[in-house]
Amino acid sequence: MHRGQLNYFLHQTQIAGHISGRDVAKRVATAMMMVMVCYLAGFERAALITGAIVIAIECTTYPLNKRASQFDKPLGVMLATAVFALNWATTLPFLAFSVILSNSDNLPFILAGYLWIFGILVHISNTFGQLPFYNWSQMMPAFGTTFWMFENLSTNPAHQSSNLEWAVVAALCVVYIVNTFDTMNRQKDTNRALERAREEANLRLMELERLSRYDALTDLMNRRAFDEIVESLMRQHADKLGVTVFLMDLDGFKPINDSYSHSAGDAVLCTIAQRLRKLVGKDGHVARLGGDEFAVVKTDFMTSEQAKHFGEYLLAVIDRPIPFEQKMLQVSASIGIARQGADTADLATLMSGADQAMFSAKNDANHDAVIFDKAAFPVRASLDDRKVLVDAMRNGEIVPFYQPKIALESKRIIGFEALSRWQHPERGILSPAAFLPQINELGLQGEFTLHTAERVLSDLDDLVRDGLDPGQVSINVSETTLATVSGHNDLLAQIDLYPHLRRHLTFEITEDIFIARSSDIIQRSIANFREAGVRISLDDFGTGFASFQHLKDLEFDELKLDTGFVRDLGVDPAAHVLVEGLLTIGEGLGVVVVAEGVETPQQEQMLTEMGCSIVQGYLYGMAAPISETKLRLTVEGYRYPADHQRQHGAFNDVAVSRPLVVQAASNGP
Template identity: 30%
Template structure:
């Protein structure tokens, strides 16, 4: 008896220690008497000195009201059928305190000494529950703004679309992109940029109507699923309100920061996938950013035409680079008075897989892509360098070859060194190379970097030509601020001047101004002998256009395209 009592005492102590460590306790319900008994561990969980909880119904009072009926039903079912249960709920304590507890129980049948009982355990799982909730929150929320993340957005949008498929309702999605945020990071740094993004997230959360769902899409883009049954007109109004909330102006460290946002709106119907709906909203946003930022732009099927053209251009140029189908075609630049060929402009051409020649205009969207434009420039510079000797041999009087630069070229580190190294490797005098730039390239944020590149090239002998001269907003300041040697008057003025006195006066003024500054003038787009004569009368020296020849590849040029007979025809055309 003594040994048994000792073992029992030891077991009870171990049980109490286990209960304390696991933050759990045991309980039992005498089914017939409807009376509860609690262990010390249960008392600790409930923070109560009572050894019992009274009746089953009375013991329910401590649990979350929304869960009480379910717990009671689980207990009744376990009593009647012996079905065990395991459930989590909130335990409500005094002064607003609550715990998360796990409750499990099963029926034990009566024996000769004890009545039928419902026995179970209650465990304080508050810490593990909070850890799980934190992990769940982290998995679905953006750590910076506190909004839902892209994963949660996709899941919620899929759920809304699935519900819409059953009811026929429309689902509206807004994609929002901040305007001018890149300038914020460049001027005041990413730390301040993150603070602003956090504020933006708060504004979007407040402005999202009840039933909506806001998420950070990535970077400075946000996405909002609007409430069910939101029509197009109402969706635009909500989007407008959101954009008004995101107008930002502040003086940070002496810098005036101004920022806004543009939105793309798409509305899905039965059968629309998440990917397709988001793509439509993104298409509307992309076109809106380019054409009219700061507003809500609704997706229309017509927007796809531009998108399809862009994808065609990107794919065509990518495959042409990979398959070595890009080549330079050389259009002549002639002396207007004599028709003498003095130079070529190297224009990018692509031979399609079907053998058709594709011009730069047809794939223009790809040529403004910063990555592809650099790859195209690299191909063109390399081929011009390789073909220069053959060009010179075909045209001994050749004075220069022009190569077009892209904005990405001028902003890329090492572009000037790369161009000069390739020419020197082929022993080409850099004074025979002209680099053509457009006015839009001189309007980039980092104009100082562009000026450094152009100055480095010019100091080493490369001539700099300003293309499309006269079409920009600040041509005169460009001539003052950048190292320009030549100007190329845009062809639209040349083709209009015979019938438009204003165009004629503009051309005359541009020629006079450039000449007075010691700059060479090349008239582009010369297509008729009348245009050539008018340009000569105005004092223009050089011309380029279909009147003097189309762009030809090296093979055609070396066949004598500009032999003596051709020169005579150019001379007569110039006259």
Template identity: 30%
Template structure:
């Protein structure tokens, strides 16, 4: 391989494509017709062709992983004669799977070829680029000085951000770049590549379409993430996950009409771990699928127990699901099996998906959600109002419940803007025939304002924190809050009517514009 690399350095540019070196092309690499050269010369041509094929990726023409690793090892072994450092850049397309899913793998290959061509146009004569697999390209910049490595990464980002025309269609695919640098003799090739990959992961985590340089803080964070992933796998084996339930209260009388199932992790060392610390890791590594399956089954079993203990008492349960769960081929079949096994009415189950996921849902996700809706279960959009939802997209989604994000509830009575947003969401939901649940209610004043504004159901610490299943039973037979007086309740309905009609006029105009089905509009 060292001899091959030497030949490549001296006789061919790393960036040339396979097509340029096919038989009949210019240069010494074409195969001469039989009989016109000696047998030795023909063998030389065959060997040269085989060496080129072995050294280059057949789709992009970039060098193979093995050659880049060999070159990187050689650069790290050289003497540090100046202040130049060795830079490794990991380049990865953002959401490339969507290109394959929507346009097909043939178009995806065209995007990858164009990606390689643009990266090659950015690198210098001493740099090399290699396709490491899929849509991931590694660039070796062996003499980085005065920020040249970061400048190269920015050039690559800019080049890849330009539209690509595939089969007459304009495709915009951004990229993320992670970069790691060191002086010769300080780190191994494996370590430098691992650090660049870590920086790439951080770039994705911070919103994509950006460059991130590796540092010690990233190293600590990644070590923690790897430990969490390892602990999550052990937690699944040892049944360390459990479910708590937060009541959802009908505001007009304080009765519990539903509960939200919330997964918890009882870590043997750290105690109960907050979901925000392990759910993102579980999403990334795919463990959210078995965790979600376990939570869904446990939640439905628990609902069945409550309903058997109080026959005729209506109660619903909402369970969070991730897009990775939904796109699992067996998800819908498993859902039907769980409903059949537990015997609960599908109309008692509501699956929650965040607004960001719902608004960017692929056709496959929407198809499965429509199946869930046809089964009789409900779909809720969680954290509604925190993203830039399209009204036409909202109209087309199979969601019947909007959960108003707690950030807006916090500002009720103190932030006029939040009050206006909550009122508008309520009016929008009413006009489109959707239910609403307000999250994060922490005070009586907030509950009273929501009641006056026409919100029907709410949840939050004011009513109850998430609790163990055995503590829900007693709550089902009593009111968790009471409006102060019948007069106040009557006043609330009157005030809500006036406010709603004003918002309804505005919302109706929007819905007319997008053609949303509204049913009967509000009267004068």
């Protein structure tokens, strides 16, 4: 026998041994039932002898079948041959019951014999259909027994018939045999098709699993897979060197996408991925966590110095130029490092530490790799801190204060900027610097923006009801609100509650929205707010990432010069040149320019000479609560004209029109 066929036979024998050993009780029980049937049919001696043979063979075969079915142990040829022979021999006494009953003169017993052999044929084909050696070896004697039964019947005087009639029965039996063979072959074909379908389904499931765990662009692990690997390595190396995580964020990647296309950005990401994979080798794992953020985990650093040295090497590798379409592209990176230890004993704290270290590296002038040290880093906000902040907003402790904006020509108030303060029950009034970092860290920017808008609109409603004109009131709107459908819709819904106040609202956004990955969504949100009648102001202009292309693409009504430019007026000649240039840009774009941070008469004078029309700063007043703001507007006579109140009313002016920025700047309250 060929070696391949021999292995196939041995494999089938193990499966057959498992099946036969499993079904012993059922076979013995049915054999005893047939002993009783044969006994009732008058064949007492033959029934008892056949039953005894069945029990003897089953007792002999059972231990061999159990041994053969042990898949973890090799099966010898001699043992397999013995199992095959005994399983074949076991079939014969079972077939004998049908032969015995075919000698009966009683039709019901004859039918019982045929039903019995039919059951044996079905059992063999269903049980051993995938085991050809066992299937055919047992099917052939079963078919031969069927013809033996016909022979017994044809010679029995009680059932005399013509040869032609018995020939018809024999022909039908042949048809049955042929059909059985064909059905079994087709069943094999069906099983093969099902197996192929299972294999294809498994391949698709494996592909889906891969897609869920690997980044499609770089073929690196994604965050989910990386977290699982890191967590597993932390368990394995807890008593050894521990694991070290390197978290990397590319610097200068967004301008490449904007200037050279997304194809260039993809080329950069793929090249960085290849470099990191090659550098790390088999001793570590690399992942792309999302966007332009990568991560590496290694387990072979004994000291922090070794980890930091490797981090610096990573920086050098990332910093190498990347060729793309006859150009040389270049990015750098900020790398944060965290090592497994007492303060970073689980995945969450380890990754949080690496994230804090990376943030520190971004703010480092030298852009060195930074290792997390809990003692040297500020305590991160917790879920308890989140609850405190949410409760503070819900309880009305965080409220807007209002700093006036002044028209230089008339020295009159033309509006306010809403600046949040926390009226803490124990610590007094807290400035934004005391709680805004936690709001950003805890991801509460959207909730905070909506809360501020609700309070500002409520305050404005009170002012308008009292006949006071607050002018244009600015609210700082977070990137989260602009970049998410829920944030955008919630804010629009809040505005819709006060349609008569739309013309009083200005939303301030900062230049850093231009580096947001969802900048297209943000631009659509801004356009929707302008269509709703809200003015848009670009805050801290000149300090962020805005380019002239962005200024052309984005629709806005106001530019706010950063405090740093105003503070240096009269001190740094460059500040004078820059402010004049920015004022010229604003005039060319047809938008109002507001100078923030005016604190001295000299600054005011210089801004007046340069043509600045609107200013804001401590020289004109600090941010004050709504009660003081209302008093100031009342005392200084900032009321709607009587004819305006009669014609429009504080509550019926719901017309929404595109803000006319120049008019808003020139008209006093």
